[in-house]
Amino acid sequence: MQLVGIGIDWISSERIRRFMKDHSPSFLERILTPSEKKKWRQSGRSSLQFSKFFVAKEAFFKALGGIWMGLEGFSGFDVKGVAGDRFQVESRDVEIKKGSRHEGVFLKNEQGVGAHVIVWA
Amino acid sequence: MEQEIFLKVQDTLAGALAVNAKEIRLDSSLTRDLGAESIDFIDIIFRLEKTFNLKIPTGELFPGNILNDERFVKEGKVTPEGMVELKTRMPYMDLDAFARDPQVSNLAEYFTVRMIVAYLEDRLAKSAKA
Numbered sequence: 001m002q003l004v005g006i007g008i009d010w011i012s013s014e015r016i017r018r019f020m021k022d023h024s025p026s027f028l029e030r031i032l033t034p035s036e037k038k039k040w041r042q043s044g045r046s047s048l049q050f051s052k053f054f055v056a057k058e059a060f061f062k063a064l065g066g067i068w069m070g071l072e073g074f075s076g077f078d079v080k081g082v083a084g085d086r087f088q089v090e091s092r093d094v095e096i097k098k099g100s101r102h103e104g105v106f107l108k109n110e111q112g113v114g115a116h117v118i119v120w121a
Numbered sequence: 122m123e124q125e126i127f128l129k130v131q132d133t134l135a136g137a138l139a140v141n142a143k144e145i146r147l148d149s150s151l152t153r154d155l156g157a158e159s160i161d162f163i164d165i166i167f168r169l170e171k172t173f174n175l176k177i178p179t180g181e182l183f184p185g186n187i188l189n190d191e192r193f194v195k196e197g198k199v200t201p202e203g204m205v206e207l208k209t210r211m212p213y214m215d216l217d218a219f220a221r222d223p224q225v226s227n228l229a230e231y232f233t234v235r236m237i238v239a240y241l242e243d244r245l246a247k248s249a250k251a
């Protein structure tokens with residue numbers, strides 16, 4: 001087993017609230033996959049849920065080498081298992097190293113939400 | 122034309138980044154000088170689309186997925202082939218300085234206000250001709 005990468009990301013509650021206030025749900029949903037849109041709507045479009053999707057993907061990008069993948073990157077990754085503190089990310093379009101596995105964990109407090117991801121092969 | 126576009130971009134970035142518009146210059150780096158993070162890039166794209174009434178296709182303003190290609194990035198550095206691809210896809214970016222040490226993790230430092238203005242000038246000129 002070999003470590004491929006680790007990634008960490010954090011977003012403040014204040015920043016995500018400002019972002020959500022400034023853009024309509026139709027804009028915000030551009031960075032979500034169809035299943036994430038459904039979960040987000042079921043959560044009442046909560047800022048916490050949206051934050052989790054965002055930081056999970058960012059941490060995963062960083063674990064893959066720090067490459068920011070733009071809007072298509074965001075909507076090309078599915079964050080699964082968001083309930084609780086652990087999650088997985090499935091790629092819809094982007095090829096990830098064959099045989100690699102990963103695991104992610106959320107961290108949160110009143111100030112914001114973070115995620116860390118480990119990728120190994 | 123550039124001045125008019127620059128002033129609009131200045132206001133747009135000031136809103137997205139919560140900075141004083143007077144701090145935003147053409148040569149300002151979004152990350153190094155203005156403190157932009159990843160959520161800010163998305164915020165900027167959305168705001169520019171609204172301000173200029175256009176859609177910014179993925180990969181036109183910021184590189185996006187092209188750097189996920191193994192031909193273009195090796196061991197965290199953009200390859201010569203990757204540099205050619207970047208220059209083709211991102212003609213508004215000044216990549217000469219980046220080319221001296223093409224670490225992917227540093228690329229965002231070269232996203233400047235001038236890059237955004239140049240992109241919008243070109244887009245708006247094309248729209249006017251259409």
